[in-house]
């Protein structure tokens with residue numbers, strides 16, 4: 001059985017070839033401490049058999065949510081190819097070494113923004129950007145973040161990774177691959193469920 005994550009990676013490539021301006025962008029959902037769903041847009045930097053990876057700052061709502069409940073979902077939609085992928089599974093923050101390795105590969109502007117966020121989070125935490133201390137969304141006027149970015153842009157040395165920068169790795173246990181098969185025809189949805197041994201079973205379901 002073909003791994004649906006391999007198909008997902010191919011669908012991203014095909015969306016890009018079809019002119020999608022941001023084929024790696026997805027909606028990432030978590031569950032907060034009260035059990036309420038939370039969703040936001042993120043940009044994946046790796047999609048494949050190992051799962052979906054993106055980068056963020058911590059603590060933010062998503063990293064707080066994941067620490068108390070790793071259950072999460074991802075939704076990709078590509079209007080250019082008439083496809084969507086809906087993934088359910090769990091996510092966790094990767095080891096810090098993984099983030100250090102990835103940080104250097106990110107565009108400079110995003111590395112600067114990460115430092116600006118680090119400043120704001122640490123100030124909110126009285127010197128600590130810590131999950132226990134910064135336990136709610138942080139107020140931050142846009143011009144404050146822009147000013148911090150400008151300060152860090154002056155730095156000449158290679159930027160090290162800010163301590164609050166993190167990597168989130170999502171691993172799917174269920175993948176629904178949905179595609180329209182023509183304007184007058186019904187869509188097709190194939191559900192892939194992953195067994196404990198890692199193998200996938202596929203079922204066509206009502207789209």
Ligand SMILES: Cc1cc2nc3c(=O)[nH]c(=O)nc-3n(C[C@H](O)[C@H](O)[C@H](O)COP(=O)(O)O)c2cc1C
Pocket residue numbers: 025038039040041042043044054055056057060061062063137
């Ligand atoms: C196109 C787009 C891409 C984004 N990519 C990311 C990303 O890769 N990582 C991230 O943490 N936030 C990203 N954001 C910002 C998030 O949507 C969100 O506002 C932020 O992560 C805070 O979310 P939270 O408070 O729910 O944790 C992106 C927003 C947009 C519109």
